[in-house]
Amino acid sequence: MSALLERLRHIVGPQHVLHEGDLIAYEQDWRRRARGKALAVVRPANTEEVAAVVRECAAAGTSIVPQGGNTGLSVGSTPDASGTQIVLSLTRMNAVRQIDRDNLSFTVEAGCILQNLQELADKEGLLFPLSLAAEGSCTIGGNLGTNAGGTQVVRYGNTRELCLGLEVVTAQGEIWHGLKGLRKDNTGYDLRNLMIGSEGTLGIITAATMKLFPKPAAQLTAFAALPDMASAVRLLGLAHEFLGAGLTGFEVMGRFALSLVIKHMPQLRVPFAGEAEAPPYYVLLENSDSESEEHARQRFEALLERAFGDGCVLDAVVAESLSQAHDLWHIRESIPLAQAEEGLNIKHDISIAASRIPAFVEHADALLAREIPGVRLVNFGHLGDGNLHYNVQAPEQGDPKVFLREQEDLVNHLVYEAVAAFGGSFSAEHGVGALKVDKLQKYQSPVALSMMHAIKQALDPQGILNPGCILASTPSA
Ligand code: FAD
Ligand code: ZN
Helix, strand or coil, rough: CCHHHHHHHHHCCHHHHCCCCCHHHHHEEECCCCCCEEEECCCCCCHHHHHHHHHHHHHHHCEEEEECCCCCCCCCCCCCCCEEEEEECCCCCCCCEEECCCCCCCEECCCCEEHHHHHHHHHHHEECCCCCCCCCEEEEHHHHHHHHCCCCCHHHHHHHHHEEEEEECCCCCCCEECCCCCCCCCCCCCCCHCCCCCCCCCCCCEEEEEEECCCEEEEEEEEEEEECCCHHHHHHHHHHHHHHHHHHEEEEEEEHHHHHHHHCCCCCCCCCCCCCCCCCCEEEEEEEEECHHHHHHHHHHHHHHHHHHHHHCEEEEECCHHHHHHHHHHHHHHHHHHHHHCCCEECCCCCCCCCCCCCHHHHHHHHHHHCCCCCCCEEEEEEEHHHEEEEEECCCCHHHHHHHHHHHHHHHHHEEEEEEEECCCCCCCEEEEEEHHHHHHCCCCCHHHHHHHHHHHHCCCCCEEECCCCCCCCCCC
16 A cells, blocks of 8 residues: 555645544544545646546555535545545635636636635625535535535525536546536537545546636625515415526524524624524525616615515515625525534535425424424525535433434334435435435435446446545446
8 A cells, every 4th residue: 555655645746645643624524523544645636647646545545535614414425434444525626727718707716715716706896606614625626526516506506507627637537628618519429527425436526617707796685584485385385476587595503403503603693683482484586687786676665575475474574785785695604603602513404496495394293393302493595596405403401412312213214215206316415325225225216326337337347536526336236
C-alpha cells in the first residue's frame, strides 16, 4: 500500500496526501452518524491530477470516495471502516474558469463553495439561484453529486436543472470533456444527467457549466399562520396562480418545529410566537418580481387577501425590509440546528405529490402517535416541491439514545411504508448514500434496480468508485 501512497504523493505533492494525524473532518459525516478510516486523504489541484490519481488507484484496486464539503446527510462522502479507501477531496479545485454573460452561464471547478458562486454571480449583477443552509461549506461538485434541492427549487429546479455541462474523470482515469454551454443538445444518451445525482459512484465531477439568471428587481417575503396542512396546499395553489414565475420559495413549518427554534434560539423574533393557541402550521413565501417592489407588494397583497377570504391563512406578516426578510428566512433555516440542540433525532427526507400531503400527514401523525406514545414530530420542508423533512424526536422524558436504539427501525418502517402507500419517495433531495442502501433495495422496482446495476457495471466494472453507496456492492447483497 505504501507504494501506492508514494505514487500519489508524486502526483499531487507530498503535502496533499494526508495520511497521519487527525483526519476526522474527512472521516466523519456531518451528522456524526458514521466514522470511517481512510487509507489517505488525497487533494488534487486539477483535472489531470484527479485522472492520474484514479489511474493509480484503479491499478492498485483501491477504492475512492469523492468528497466536497462533507455536508451530505446520507453518509455518502466518508470512507468505510476498513482503512483501505482513498478520500479524494476536491476542495483545492476551486477556480472559476469562465463567465459567459451573453450565454447566462459560468464554468466552475467542482470544489467551489456554493456561497462563493452565489456571491460571484451577484457581483456580476446576475443570480445563481441554488440555495441551501449548508451553502457556506458545501461545494458545487457535491451539489451535483447529490442533485441537491434547497429552497429555490419551486422556481429554478434542482441542481440538475441548473447544469448545462460537466467535465468528469471516469473510473478508468479518462477525462470526459462535456463542458458545453448548450441549452439544447440531443446527441445520444444523456451522460450529464446520469452523472448528476450519482453520488460519486459513476465518475468524479471536476468542473461544471451552470446556468445564471437575471436578478429579480425585487424580493418580498411573507410569513403566514395556517389552520391545517390542507390550507398550506391550498395556499400553494393560490401562490402559483397569483405570483406565477414570481413564486421562488414556499416553505412549511409545523408548530413543534417552530417551538424548538423559539426554545433554543430565544434571540430570534418569531412572528405570532406569543399567542396563546399557536396555529398548527406556518408558511414562508417568497415572491421575486422582475418589475418593481411596488408591483411585487401589490401582487402579494392580492394573494393574501384572497387567502384570508378563503380561510386558508389566519394571520400573516410581510417583511418591510431586506433585513426583515433575512430574519424570517433565518427562522426557517434554524430548524435543523434547533432540532439538534433538542437532542438526537430520526430524519426523513420524503416527497409526495403536494395534493396528497394533507392526507399523508394526517395518516402518519396518527399512526406514529398510536404506535409510539409521546413521540414528537418535527415536520417542516419545501412544500412547494412536495418535499417534507418529516423528522421524529424522542419523547420528552427518556433518553434519546435509547429511543434511537430501540425505535429507529420501527419509526423508519412506519414512515417509509406510509410514504410508499402514498406513492412518494423515501429520498427527495439528500440521496441514498450508504445510509439508505437497504431502502433503495426495498422500495425501488426490481427492473429499475437491475438497470442501475447494469449502468454501474458498465461504467465502473472494478467497483472502485464509492462502493457501497447507493447500491449494495453485489446485486444480491
Ligand atoms: P459531500 O457531502 O462532500 O458529498 C456528497 C456526495 O456527493 C457524496 O456521495 C460524494 O461522494 C459525492 N461527491 C462530492 N463531490 C463530488 C464530485 N466532485 N464528483 C462526484 N461526486 C461527488 N441538501 C439539499 O438537497 N437541500 C437542502 O436544503 C439541504 N440543506 C442542508 C442543510 C444543512 C445544515 C446540511 C448540513 C446539509 C444540507 N443538505 C441539503 C445536504 C448537503 O448540503 C447537500 O447534499 C450538498 O449538496 C452536499 O455538498 P458537499 O460538497 O458537502 O458534498
Ligand atoms: Zn431540505
